[in-house]
Amino acid sequence: MLSSIIFLPLVAAALLAVLRVPDRVARWTWIAVTTADLALVGVLIARYETPADGGLAFEERARWIPSVNSSWHVGVDGLSVPLLALTAVVFCACAVYGLREDRRPRQHAALFLALQTTCLGLFAAQDLIVFFLFFDLSIVGMYAAIAGWGHGREAGRSALQFFLYTFLGSLALLLGFIGLYLAADPHTFDIPELIAAAPLQDHPVAGGFVLAALLVGLAVKTPTIPFHTWLPPAHTDASAIGSAVLAAVLLKMGTYGFVRIAMPALPDAWRGAAWVVLAVGIASVLYGALVALAQTDVKRMIAYTSINHMGYVVMAVGAAGLLGGGTAARELAVTGAVTQMVSHGLLTGALFLLAGVLHDRTGSYAMRDYGGLARTAPLWSGLFAVAAFGSLGIPAFSGFIAEFQVFAGSIGTTAWAAIALPGILITAALFLRALQLLVTGLPGGRSISFSDVRAVEAVPVTGLLLLSLAIGVLPWLLLDLITPASAVLVDLVGR
């Protein structure tokens, strides 16, 4: 079940790469496959029952490299199911949006289908090598997406920077994985076994180094400051779909790594580093928000808000390592972190797709080139306004649920987390400012002959926003999945 979900897109990608089908067929195949995969994920969720005693559901295991105790081991729990669903949803939305792609659509579809496999695989991986495999391949795939379909003048350069930077992260990650492997007795790359063993529990120095490697690797991908500098250029030069996938799914790989590997496998070291993680998270929140506030390019602005939003996640997982507060608060923080991953995926995905419409029409992301879009493109404006409000954490959208939990949980653990509160405010300010510049006022500049969103653009965005709305109004649908897993995680970290 799980393996077929993971590999269905890859098989389709291979077929698309091999068979020279017409462009139309390629586009619709893409949509069909992503929809099918989404349906499969839906079935999976429907049949998902929280496994007892913190175990995994839909577990599959096959021999791969027995000599290093690494196997094709996949399985899901409350932390990964939401992200699997997010991946399927975002890629499906991108497939619809991609109907308008006219540059090598067959290869484009194949590339993104392959990328989907890497993302799904990563979120289901229960083996460090499998995890790393998909982690690295996602970089390669994203590189190809930016370099091949990006539209900035310096797309190649940005792509290279992206590749180098995240590759550096992946290497650091690999070092950390090797450290974990060697520390475990018997040596193993199997994540559940590593978590059960918590190998470096009594080795503070070694544990610290291994955790540092993991943290650097994951922080680059997340990205947190000061490892974020690859993100703005990558987003600026990527295509709309590329940006959406990058922000909505790929960034989650970093934070997912925290909750899947770093926290449970190195509880001792994590608690030791929790203050650092917390500080980095807070700094990312404030810094990302402030720098975003100063941007004049709408896509760069959204990119920086990603740093801010992912900062909430980092802050929450950092707080979860502080034993001072009550268990309930730390569980809430972790639940909030996972919720925020999903929420950010939906909302930022929508925002990037909308920003893509701007570029598609006029070739510019500069906010001062626009104004009064509410008149010429009311639908776009409405969607953008909703997405912006969702993103700045207005209730009834998922962002609020996530941020409330993150803050309540983090502050409930340590009052220092309150320092990050202005991040909410600055985010609000910058989104409202963007709305003011782009949407309101009298039409001017490039807005004058701006044509409103077409169906293929509006449908995916609307879908993402509706999901965000659903989570915002009925959060327990999602939280019932996450909460048991975060309780298990907090328990593990507290060992």
Added chain:
Amino acid sequence: MTGLLWACATVPAVVGAGLCVSGRRADRVAPAVGIVTAGVVLALSVAVALGRPATSAPFLPGAVFGLAVDALAAVVLPAVAAVTLLVLVFSAADVSGARARYTGLLLLFAAAVVVTVCATTLPALLFAWEVMGATSYALIGFRWQEPHRVGAGLTAFLTTRTADLGLYLAAGAALAGGSGLALADLPGLPAPWRDVAAAGLLVAALGKAAQLPFTAWLSAAMQGPSPVSALLHSAAMVAMGGYLLLRVSPLLGATSWAGPTAAWVGALTALLLGAVALAQRDLKQLLAASTAAQLGFVVLGAGVAAVAGGTAHLVAHAATKALLFLAAGAWLTALGTKQLPALRGAARRWPLVGVCAAVGALALAGVAPLSLWATKDAVLAGAHEESLALYLVGLAAAALSAGYAGKVLWLVWQRLPADAEAGYDTEEEGTRQVRALQQAPLVVLAAGAAVLGLLALPPVGDTLRQALDGSGPTPGLVELAVSAVVAVVVLLLVRVRPLQPLPGWLEGWLGLARATDVVVVRPVLHTAEALARFDDRVLARAVTGAGRGALRTARAAARFDDGVLDRAVAGSATAGVRLADATGRADLAGPDAAVRSLAAGTRWLGGWARRTQTGQLHQYYVSAAVVLAAALALLLAVR
């Protein structure tokens, strides 16, 4: 009955969202739909006020979405629903263009208010609280074509959201203290967390209620349509700030400082904003300042645990101020101005509007037996019990309210000047007519403004007090008389001696907006820009810095390398000199090298590495010999 409560919240939300989404297509039916919905909500709210249901739904782990109607909510909820209905009726005649969006947003707002009033847990409260903020932004910036209106919405939203952060803080504190997120549990928190929670709630409430120092946003918010002001800035949103404090009054009382702080902030706001109101030359600005001042009494009431008085004042003020805002809106639509000088004699043009406005103004002034006279005194009685100073400040504030109310009253009832037309149409094109639909709500509200004082007077007042306070203080006859006399005297005084122009800082709302701009907004923007520059120039090139470092090392290494290869015999002295020289030169070249990217640095290193590949065989031999010798030395040295 719980179903009714849910319906009370969801019906306007769903209808409102539907209207917003359907856009211009629904413009024609929107007013009717809105009025019907508001009517339903009013009916439902009366029903739940009588039935007092309590319910909850799963929301977050460990925190339900709790709604309940208690005595406090039972008083406020129908009032808010009624004002909403009346405002919608008025708007049907007053607001043109994009009616679906307008009505939809108003209904969404109403839904949020319903939830706020009934919320029993922090998540539910914050949920509705933030939605109120967002819809208020959208409503203030309703005419988005005009940038300054959107900007005003932004100011309002951001200011109130700043205060809202207190709720996040309170939620964190509640969790940290281990009490769960129910509002009723907060007073039971352990010591430091209880204070944090109280502080958070206090800040959030003061922000929404436009109390000092968050007052400025209310001035900006007057850019919105007048009916919006009537609902948001009198009956609902601003009032919700006071309402929250009334609701958590036990929490305030549980700490030693929160109650007095609230009381004094309220009293001072009442006083200072009263003065501000007195100085205004714009009717809506005057009303806004007055709103802040009147809410000050509510906050004061919450602070001194005079919940019943505060509640009565809240409701009475809602009716009064909605009335006045609607009247101002009617004049604005008809005459195209809200400048006080231009409104001379406006009341005489449409007598019904004028009479209603007069009732409102008199009530605002605290003239007996109109509503605010009694409710205010109920609050002040509580203040008197707390401290005399507080009472006197409150009394002074009451006097000021009589002053500005009188200013408006006498002005609009002056004889219509001959050149009246000259002052019109300064802000928009006036229609020169007030429709029946606009007038009808005024009458209802005027009735309310007149009689709602009963809420603070026996026998109704006693019932209310028993339901809310248990046995709170009641105003003595002397106090009632004193305040009534003060009101009348001040009113007459204003009539006899028209006011001299007051200092500019009063008219400019104490300079709060500018202060916020200077103290908060600009520094933040500067920081943001500085950080963005830092990000672009420094952080993004931190890699460059690394490159530069590598560059220097590489140069030194290269020099060293050449030195060894070409001049193995020249002695270490020369090599040392060259090394130092090279390092020095690299240092000089620093600023130049600073702009290079990492790629350049690494490429340079690559060039150095390739330079070892000279193609000269004898140099390969030498280098092999040197390296092997070094290896030998290493082997023998490190054991």
Added chain:
Amino acid sequence: MLTGIVFWVLAVVAVAAGVAVFRADSMARATYALAASFIAVGLVLLLVDLEFLGVITVLMMTMEMAVMGIYMIMFMGMNPALMPMDMVHGKRPALAVAIGTFVVLAAGALLVPWPTRRGAPAADLVTSLGEAIMESKMLVMMTVSPVLFATIVAALVLALPRGRYDRLGDDLRAGKAPR
């Protein structure tokens, strides 16, 4: 004693001849000097009872030097007498490296506490060598044969500009195939 004197004479000859190789003013003389150095070392081998190997060394080196002379004069068309001999580069680094190497090696030779002799030479050294080659070290000789084979092939491939197809035609029927 006599051995010592002979050794020292031979040692001086070997080293001096070695130095002479690079100080000679013509390639021919350099070749002679190298041969002399080899012969001196071959004679030292005789001093330590390695008659067979010593003789082999002398013979092989004499032959090789002859080949070298012939190679230079006849094959490459150089006139050794006329060739200028100052074709050196980087003399000083070379000298430095050489001196450094010598210092290291000599220091090692003199300072290392060499172990004592283990065992004694076999009575018949040649026989023992033969036995070693045919028995315990058979693989060495088994490997040498492909080395020689490879050397012949490789040297011919490199040295001969014209292969068989140049000489005999593409179908190896000389004269018949059109060129």
Added chain:
Amino acid sequence: MTLQTMLLVAAALFSVGLYGAISQQVVVMVMMGLELMLNGVILAAAAFWWFLSPTPDGQVLLLVVITAMTVEMAMGFAVATLLHRSRQSDMTDMATDLSR
């Protein structure tokens, strides 16, 4: 004649050969330098054999050294010829197209 003295002489021969290998430009002269180094190795091998372990292994080693010398020289001539034919040069300095 002791082990040390023989090794000293071998070291001298090796170093002189190394000097030649590094300093000479003509390929054949470089080869002579290399031969001289091997000459030192032969002497050292003989010394080790005689003074430390007079086993048949040492003799085989000498044989291998001599074989290696011959083989390497044969290849050297072949390479020099190739260079001479294809570049009309027998100098190592002249062959520096492949660098960097």
Added chain:
Amino acid sequence: MMMEQSPLALLPELCLLAGAVATLLAGSFLPRQRQWVARLIAVTALLAAAVSAALAFPGGRSRDFGPPAETVFGAFVLDTATGVTRLVVVAAVLLVIGLGVDELAGTARESETYALLLLGGLGAIVLAATDDLLVLAVAFLLASIPVYALVGMVRSPGAAEAALKTYLLGALSGILLLLGATVLSGIAGGTAYVDLATGLAAAPAAAVAVGALAVLAGLLFEAGGVPLHQWVPDATQGAGTAAAAFLTTVPKVGALVAAARLVDVLPGALSWPLLVGLLAAATMTLANLAALAQTDARRLLGWSTVSQVGYLLMPVAVVTSTSAATPALLVYLAGYAVTNLTAFAVLAAVPGARSLTDFRGLARQRPWLAAALGISLLSLVGTPPTAVFLGKLTVFTAAWDGGLAWLVVVAALNTLVSLFYYLRWLVEAFRPGEPAPTAGWAHGAALAGALGVLAVGLGAGLVTALTGDGTLG
């Protein structure tokens, strides 16, 4: 220790030798256009060698260099390492022939080339399998002499220069190796490694250091590691493609296994792991930096080879301290061989292309070839699930386990640097342009190689089972 004297145990080697002789003989009687018969003979010999090597594969009998399971003629170890080396070398030579057919067919020296390839392969196997300094010295000659000839085979000025450089460095290295063998055998009293292990323990450290270092230097030449690496890029650029593919692959396999065997028996008094680790670091760093700005694809691959040797030296450094080292080395060697040959096959498939820009348009015109190039380059970078990733994973693990965590960090950073130039090439292949015409056999070889790269990575369980039965470390 079991001593086996049966020449049948050396059947794969004999196949190679006989194949070389037969190929050469056949070639000298074959018309120029019918030398494919010689090729057929060579391939047959290789296949025979492969089959016999597979049949003789020692299974799980010995995972380590320790006391060998079986030794032939007292100097040829039949253990896992030898078994893997045999298979890898034979497969590599087959692949070299496959990718070289287009280039070599019909040339005047075709059959000689095949014979030399077989001999060079034989040399590499003996080099890797021996545990006797004497055989090591001779095998060094057998492995290097065919390389000189192969480099100079095309007779261009560049090839001649490359052959000269290779030869002169090789000769010096050979002398160093002989010097080292002399010193070591002198102080240990024997040339077999078993004698070294016992004899060197009490021997003076300085002498051990000089001797072992000299032997190591010889092997470093063969492997292409610092400080005797300079010939590799030159030879790769100057030689023909098939020869370059051969010399960047096969000798390294032999030399690195031989170096591992040598380091394994050196006494622990000296810090060999540190030294070899430093040499590894120097090798990979220098090569990666030097490769950065290369514009000639062949030269780039030459430097890439050197850098890979740097990674390959990591397990050699820790061979004494962790049992994971040997399997890691073998895995990496196998992965590297197939990957590197795939890259060369792509080169051979586009014979007209020299500089990186010549590959423009490849993806458009020959998507499969571009895919093969992409797979091989990403594998060289170490992207999962390719062959070299598996190698890097095991090698990094072994090095860390062996106490050289700093070296792992250096290697990781180097990997990052290497990404630059591999990516540059890949990017060119995906740019629009008119590519040079392609050659058929090499095209096939490239695809086969790419499949091999993926197979090694995905079939990692099988590969690691071969190299070290089941448990690593």
